[in-house]
Amino acid sequence: MKNTPGPIAYNYTIPLKYHLLFWIVYYLFNTIRWGGYFDDYLYSAKSNLVSFFVSILFCYWHIYFLIPKYIVRKKIIPYISWMVLSSVFFYFLKTGMIYLFIDKTIWPEAPEGQTAPGFNHFITVVLGELYVVAFVSAIKLTIDWISVKNQRDELQKLQLQTEIKYLRAQIQPHFFFNTLNSLYALTLTKSDNAPRVVVKLSEIMQYVLYDVQEPDIHLTREIRYINSYVNLEELRRGNVELSLSIIGDIEDIKTPPLLFLPFIENCFKHGGSVDEEMHIDITFKSLPGDNSLHFLIKNTINPEDDSIKPKGGIGIQNVKRRLFLLYQNNFILQTGIKRQCFIAYLKIPVSA
Incomplete structure (x- = not known):
């Protein structure tokens, strides 16, 4: 059976220090941003710590499982289904953690506060998480694209060098063969x-x-x-x-x-x-x-x-x-x- 090339593997490993740097900056940015907006930095630090944890899980689930398994293989319908299920799961995970560890009012930003999950709260939380997932996925895909492009450029360069060497090698044996024939003819006639x-x-x-x-x-x-x-x-x-x-x-x-x-x-x-x-x-x-x-x-x-x-x-x-x-x-x-x-x-x- 003839082997056919499969999809490009997104396997470039980003060093751990860059992961840590990104998430630390992301956490500090959101803590200062929302702390200043509501004038409550302590609550912002605690709630963003929960969001930070959920965002990491959602992002890595998306870029290391859903993208390679479905997007790269062009399985759009299963991808959408998994994204809907993932959004629901991470919504309840985030909401439950805030309710247990932070505050019984799971949505203090609402006009009258909110202590139970609801549609508007679901849309707000999911859109916020999808924003982070999209941003992180764009970074990862860009890095993968650059990595694949560099690999292809190196392969193309290697193929070019190999073919040029082959064309040069075709010249040399032909020349030496002709010259040795001429030398042979000269020796015969002394x-x-x-x-x-x-x-x-x-x-x-x-x-x-x-x-x-x-x-x-x-x-x-x-x-x-x-x-x-x-x-x-x-x-x-x-x-x-x-x-x-x-x-x-x-x-x-x-x-x-x-x-x-x-x-x-x-x-x-x-x-x-x-x-x-x-x-x-x-x-x-x-x-x-x-x-x-x-x-x-x-x-x-x-x-x-x-x-x-x-x-x-x-x-x-x-x-x-x-x-x-x-x-x-x-x-x-x-x-x-x-x-x-x-x-x-x-x-x-x-x-x-």
Whole structure:
């Protein structure tokens, strides 16, 4: 049987000291208020002590039993029935305690006093208790709502971090697999470039395994990594022409690590055979006051490769998903093909 999520549990525990503080303030406020109103502070202190006790029982009965059992489960009719019964019970409890311990006149505030329960007295007492119950319940529900919201925010943040790590992990094995294949081909031909590939690969592995564990990294380090990656492909192909332009001051700019790698990978994946010359133009631009990083890459492609049409290659979908997780809709990504060149433009907000 498939498990379905149940109602949210209102189980946040409020420290005891806050319970005590609230009820002490509530008791003192009512004692001073009614004592001053009737000019009898002693009676007010005694009668409010009874009300204080009954209010505590009614409030906790409501917030810890009736709300979780009926309101949260949307059982409105049973909730109303229980509230009516509870109101009657606590009315007689309060009235009886006042009659036994305080004064035979259970409602001295009435014009002629009152020594027996009555409808008007019932309405007055119950409305007063419901006022306190509603006030305390509002506080408790607000605290529960904040607690649940914080838990959901933490869970959403954790899920976001997990998915971003997963998308990053998809990039790294793919890159290392391609590089090792290239190294294998060079060793078969006993190429003099094989040792240089090993050195470059070790530099990149150090970057990927140790330097990109933070959520953001300096753009200059990312560019050095891109250069190392392109150098590896140059060693393998021997006919790569790279033009890298930096416009503006990027020294203090930080970006998510490995964000631009899929675009670089696509250059070599769809750039034709190893016998064809490849041109890659990369531009990073950051203008003063813009608070954005502009990334533009253009590379020649194999016109017979249909896998990059119309969305720009497999890795681009990975990039789009990661960009959405990082920036929601606060980014621009445009890709297209023009004159046998694949062009990608990316604009993201940056932090220093």
